[in-house]
Amino acid sequence: xxxxxxxxxxxxxxxxxxxxxxxxxxxxxxxxxxxxxxxxxxxxxxxxxxxxxxxxxxxxxxxxxxxxxxxxxxxxxxxxxxxxxxxxxxxxxxxxxxxxxxxxxxxxxxxxxxxxxxxxxxxxxxxxxxxxxxxxxxxxxxxxxxxxxxxxxxxxxxxxxxxxxxxxxxxxxxxxxxxxxxxxxxxxxxxxxxxxxxxxxxxxxxxxxxxxxxxxxxxxxxxxxxxxxxxxxxxxxxxxxxxxxxxxxxxxxxxxxxxxxxxxxxxxxxxxxxxxxxxxxxxxxxxxxxxxxxxxxxxxxxxxxxxxxxxxxxxxxxxxxxxxxxxxxxxxxxxxxxxxxxxxxxxxxxxxxxxxxxxxxxxxxxxxxxxxxxxxxxxxxxxxxxxxxxxxxxxxxxxxxxxxxxxxxxxxxxxxxxxxxxxxxxxxxxxxxxxxxxxxxxxxxxxxxxxxxxxxxxxxx
Amino acid sequence: xxxxxxxxxxxxxxxxxxxxxxxxxxxxxxxxxxxxxxxxxxxxxxxxxxxxxxxxxxxxxxxxxxxxxxxxxxxxxxxxxxxxxxxxxxxxxxxxxxxxxxxxxxxxxxxxxxxxxxxxxxxxxxxxxxxxxxxxxxxxxxxxxxxxxxxxxxxxxxxxxxxxxxxxxxxxxxxxxxxxxxxxxxxxxxxxxxxxxxxxxxxxxxxxxxxxxxxxxxxxxxxxxxxxxxxxxxxxxxxxxxxxxxxxxxxxxxxxxxxxxxxxxxxxxxxxxxxxxxxxxxxxxxxxxxxxxxxxxxxxxxxxxxx
Numbered sequence: 001x002x003x004x005x006x007x008x009x010x011x012x013x014x015x016x017x018x019x020x021x022x023x024x025x026x027x028x029x030x031x032x033x034x035x036x037x038x039x040x041x042x043x044x045x046x047x048x049x050x051x052x053x054x055x056x057x058x059x060x061x062x063x064x065x066x067x068x069x070x071x072x073x074x075x076x077x078x079x080x081x082x083x084x085x086x087x088x089x090x091x092x093x094x095x096x097x098x099x100x101x102x103x104x105x106x107x108x109x110x111x112x113x114x115x116x117x118x119x120x121x122x123x124x125x126x127x128x129x130x131x132x133x134x135x136x137x138x139x140x141x142x143x144x145x146x147x148x149x150x151x152x153x154x155x156x157x158x159x160x161x162x163x164x165x166x167x168x169x170x171x172x173x174x175x176x177x178x179x180x181x182x183x184x185x186x187x188x189x190x191x192x193x194x195x196x197x198x199x200x201x202x203x204x205x206x207x208x209x210x211x212x213x214x215x216x217x218x219x220x221x222x223x224x225x226x227x228x229x230x231x232x233x234x235x236x237x238x239x240x241x242x243x244x245x246x247x248x249x250x251x252x253x254x255x256x257x258x259x260x261x262x263x264x265x266x267x268x269x270x271x272x273x274x275x276x277x278x279x280x281x282x283x284x285x286x287x288x289x290x291x292x293x294x295x296x297x298x299x300x301x302x303x304x305x306x307x308x309x310x311x312x313x314x315x316x317x318x319x320x321x322x323x324x325x326x327x328x329x330x331x332x333x334x335x336x337x338x339x340x341x342x343x344x345x346x347x348x349x350x351x352x353x354x355x356x357x358x359x360x361x362x363x364x365x366x367x368x369x370x371x372x373x374x375x376x377x378x379x380x381x382x383x384x385x386x387x388x389x390x391x392x393x394x395x396x397x398x399x400x401x402x403x404x405x406x407x408x409x410x411x412x413x414x415x416x417x418x419x420x421x422x423x424x425x426x427x428x429x430x431x432x433x434x435x436x437x438x439x440x441x442x443x444x445x446x447x448x449x450x451x452x453x454x455x456x457x458x459x460x461x
Numbered sequence: 462x463x464x465x466x467x468x469x470x471x472x473x474x475x476x477x478x479x480x481x482x483x484x485x486x487x488x489x490x491x492x493x494x495x496x497x498x499x500x501x502x503x504x505x506x507x508x509x510x511x512x513x514x515x516x517x518x519x520x521x522x523x524x525x526x527x528x529x530x531x532x533x534x535x536x537x538x539x540x541x542x543x544x545x546x547x548x549x550x551x552x553x554x555x556x557x558x559x560x561x562x563x564x565x566x567x568x569x570x571x572x573x574x575x576x577x578x579x580x581x582x583x584x585x586x587x588x589x590x591x592x593x594x595x596x597x598x599x600x601x602x603x604x605x606x607x608x609x610x611x612x613x614x615x616x617x618x619x620x621x622x623x624x625x626x627x628x629x630x631x632x633x634x635x636x637x638x639x640x641x642x643x644x645x646x647x648x649x650x651x652x653x654x655x656x657x658x659x660x661x662x663x664x665x666x667x668x669x670x671x672x673x674x675x676x677x678x679x680x681x682x683x684x685x686x687x688x689x690x691x692x693x694x695x696x697x698x699x700x701x702x703x704x705x706x707x708x709x710x711x712x713x714x715x716x717x718x719x720x721x722x723x724x725x726x727x728x729x730x731x732x733x734x735x736x737x738x739x740x741x742x743x744x745x746x747x748x749x750x751x752x753x754x755x756x757x758x759x760x761x762x763x764x765x766x767x768x
Contacts, residue, residue: 211549221553238519266509428547431546
């Protein structure tokens, strides 16, 4: 049982010690005497030979920074890092707040705008493009997924359930902001103008792929559209700060990704450097088969922002309007105030982790189905867009059939296109291929010459 | 940094403190504390930061306070620094320089006495150079900063105090070239970094004993300058490699393989490699001294090879 220290404040304790050691009668009296009687002056930097005097020097330093009245609330101590007030109570900060951080949303489950909801307005043009792109993303994902299942693609990862996060955040950002996504954000590229053909080329790894066939599907990259799959937004933000551009860097990651050391280091760095970065976490409940309860024990990811001195917000990731507003406001703050912002978008991963996963092995099909139907981001947003008179059934079916046709054509073309030439196995490792790589390419070509039947027919030499 | 405003420095205590070995002394005063940035302690994060900055147009010089700390940044160096130019299809270049003091010092302890060139040499996409004199330090640093490829520049903890008269004006040293330190006829001694100085000390003794060693500071650890090395082997027919790496998997091991593969016909004796033992560097001064190749051992090895 902890006994509370008696009413004495810390200052009194200090002075009691002094009184005892030096024989003074009253606290104030003590301080004044100390200052006057010190052989080397009150704030001497020389080390005094006399230990008691040394004690006095330190004491005076301390006492002079303590407030004049003895009220416990006003007592402070100047440790490195700034003033902190004292407390005589032994009190551990609880591991979590009683209530979880509330989640910002604008539309209810059925897509009706909540009364009293505040959001950044979107024009008809933007809203229709947002909804159309969400539909396009969904269709693209469906068709690529099926293509993989048919053996035409080696691999694919869908973004089912994450359409609102993808499109709405892209819509709220300027095209010149550099984006470092994870792998469930192709919608961002889609919004910026990457065509279905370009997506297909990357997935099929043909010669029109900007990555020259070097990356697995879904790892898109476009210098032109300021997008590359890589977790280093901090760096880009530093660069922006150096050249003084009015822009921010943006990075996406999931609930699982937030456990990596890189995440914590990045938050810390951007806070210290006051760099304009948006950290957007897609908390979709699952990291392959690991649920969030096995990933962290904090109240999600949003509370981690405060630990690093970063402003944060929790948003309903399946609400396109809420996502748009949150990202919009966040980016304004980041650019204007030169600070990082953390956004936790709560959502659900409707699809499997990837084509190498069958999630019914670790979660119920009912759960997946419920999120797909009852909390679907597309249907919620569609209701709102239609309520404004900007969309209808005809537009929906027109769009869907058009996109489906485009997708099938894109796949057909991508599949037939030649693969990148053999030389690209060795180019771009350095700016100019060094001697050892040129030698190694020769060895490969020699091997192909002697065994032409083992070499694939669609890879030009 | 004067010449190109995109060049910047980042690392721990590189700013007003001037760096733990004072390599960046005075730079923060001149260029400001954003361009010479003191980072929080997370090698992985600030190396990644430098890489991303390079992707978006800057030319960062990233300092590892001790090269050993860069083990914490291995993911960034291998997966991002080395691979990004390739995996992005050439869309992004990573013109970073990663530098810092490494090698065995005076009782710095095992973790701070590492030879990272051993571990990094396999990473595709990076270049590695090691400086050994004030002259080549300046030349290699400038070349590394100007290179479009990521370059790791290995400095040595015990060589910072070397003094030498060097030209004030601009010059660069070719990143892929070895340095002919002492031409000779009897044997080719290949070395780099601090061991160059041990070799030159041994060379004095050898000359007194009537030998004529050719000493080459290989400087470029990845890729090897097989042109200079090859010409030397064709002349002397005997090779001794003197390095500070461990016996297993070091630069010497790779160099031995490369020489055997390319110049086997020119050798009159097997390639000999003097390296440190496969042990963590002990703290005790006497033990530490014996993990590093000493001039006396170099002399004995040459005598053996030249029999």
